[in-house]
Amino acid sequence: MIIAVIGQNECSQELSQLAEAVGAEIAKRRHTLVCGGMGGVMEAACRGAKKAGGVTIGILPGKNKDHANAYIDYPVVTAMSHARNAIIVRTGDAVIAVGGRYGTLSEIGLAKSIDRPVYGLKTWDIEGIVPVDTPAQALDLIEKHIEKS
Numbered sequence: 001m002i003i004a005v006i007g008q009n010e011c012s013q014e015l016s017q018l019a020e021a022v023g024a025e026i027a028k029r030r031h032t033l034v035c036g037g038m039g040g041v042m043e044a045a046c047r048g049a050k051k052a053g054g055v056t057i058g059i060l061p062g063k064n065k066d067h068a069n070a071y072i073d074y075p076v077v078t079a080m081s082h083a084r085n086a087i088i089v090r091t092g093d094a095v096i097a098v099g100g101r102y103g104t105l106s107e108i109g110l111a112k113s114i115d116r117p118v119y120g121l122k123t124w125d126i127e128g129i130v131p132v133d134t135p136a137q138a139l140d141l142i143e144k145h146i147e148k149s
Contacts, residue, residue: 001094001143001146002032002033002057002093003032003092003093003096004034004088004092004096004111004116005023005035005095005096005098006036006041006095006097006104007019007040007041007042007100008100008103009040011099014122015041015098015099016041016044017044018044018099018121018135019041019042019045019048019098020045020048020051021048021134022045022048022096022121023044023045023046023047023048023049023050023051023052024049024052024054024135026045027049027055028054029139032054032056032057033054033057034058034091034092035056035057035058036059036060037058037059037060037067037072037075037076038058038060038068038069039069041098042058043069046072047071050073056071056072056074057073058074058075058076059076059078059088060076060077061081062077062081064077065077082103085106086110089111089116090114090116092116093116093142094142095116096118096119096121096138097118097119097121098120098121099123100123104124105124108128117141119131120132121133121134
């Protein structure tokens with residue numbers, strides 16, 4: 001399974017630690033992580049996944065794969081800026097939002113428009129996001145949802 005992790009490019013230490021725990025949980029369960037490939041939440045989630053032996057994919061906004069964070073295994077260059085958000089949520093079987101600003105909100109909207117489940121940790125409080133308290137709870141719900149599909 002591929003899990004999309006979305007969140008802001010610059011984040012607090014608290015959100016960074018939470019995102020790293022999300023990435024680690026994804027990897028421990030032998031899933032692949034896809035994200036926007038840049039800093040902040042994305043980098044922290046990838047760091048957590050790599051520490052736990054996981055695989056990461058970065059869907060990059062620019063024209064240069066060298067702009068990916070250091071924890072990306074497979075950089076995908078799009079030269080699409082924020083339009084890449086559609087690729088991120090389409091690639092993931094489910095989405096976990098950690099924190100987030102308007103870019104994250106756009107990804108949430110795109111995910112919901114194609115019926116991707118979205119689970120949220122300290123993110124937007126809007127209809128369609130399943131709030132969770134821990135990374136493990138998010139993955140438990142994702143795995144249960146995918147089994148039913």
